[in-house]
Amino acid sequence: MTSTEPGIAMPEIGRREALGAAGVAACGLALAGCSGGAKAEPVQSIKGKVLAKTADVPVGGGIVVQQYKIVVTQPAKGVFKAYSAVCTHKGCAVGSPKENVITCNCHGSQFAADSGKALKGPATTPLMAYQVKVVGDGVVVA
Numbered sequence: 001m002t003s004t005e006p007g008i009a010m011p012e013i014g015r016r017e018a019l020g021a022a023g024v025a026a027c028g029l030a031l032a033g034c035s036g037g038a039k040a041e042p043v044q045s046i047k048g049k050v051l052a053k054t055a056d057v058p059v060g061g062g063i064v065v066q067q068y069k070i071v072v073t074q075p076a077k078g079v080f081k082a083y084s085a086v087c088t089h090k091g092c093a094v095g096s097p098k099e100n101v102i103t104c105n106c107h108g109s110q111f112a113a114d115s116g117k118a119l120k121g122p123a124t125t126p127l128m129a130y131q132v133k134v135v136g137d138g139v140v141v142a
């Protein structure tokens with residue numbers, strides 16, 4: 001049986017629809033820039049893990065550790081913080097901090113890199129914080 005048989009209507013999928021479907025699939029896999037449903041990594045599953053090397057986390061900035069969905073910041077020299085990278089608005093992945101501000105590009109929420117506190121909505125609740133410590137040259141979940 002093929003779609004060219006009389007009496008069987010098969011919808012054609014255009015290039016735009018196909019690309020849209022691919023985008024949805026990629027969204028579900030990659031998290032970044034997607035809305036809805038992502039959950040923060042449970043502390044007990046990452047306790048003792050090295051999130052990043054201290055040298056890789058810029059002062060006043062930070063990095064997103066995709067593997068754990070955690071953003072590691074260094075708001076002041078030698079001070080390291082870590083938060084869930086899952087936005088408290090609708091679950092998008094936040095971006096790397098700049099000038100001590102963590103921004104979610106989905107709807108523009110901003111969070112303080114030194115506390116995780118919501119600075120600008122629509123998010124109103126802080127990013128979930130993780131306790132971290134420096135061990136050797138690594139930032140480790142305490």
Ligand code: FES
Nearest residue numbers: 087089090104107
């Ligand atoms: S999901 Fe982050 S601002 Fe909406």
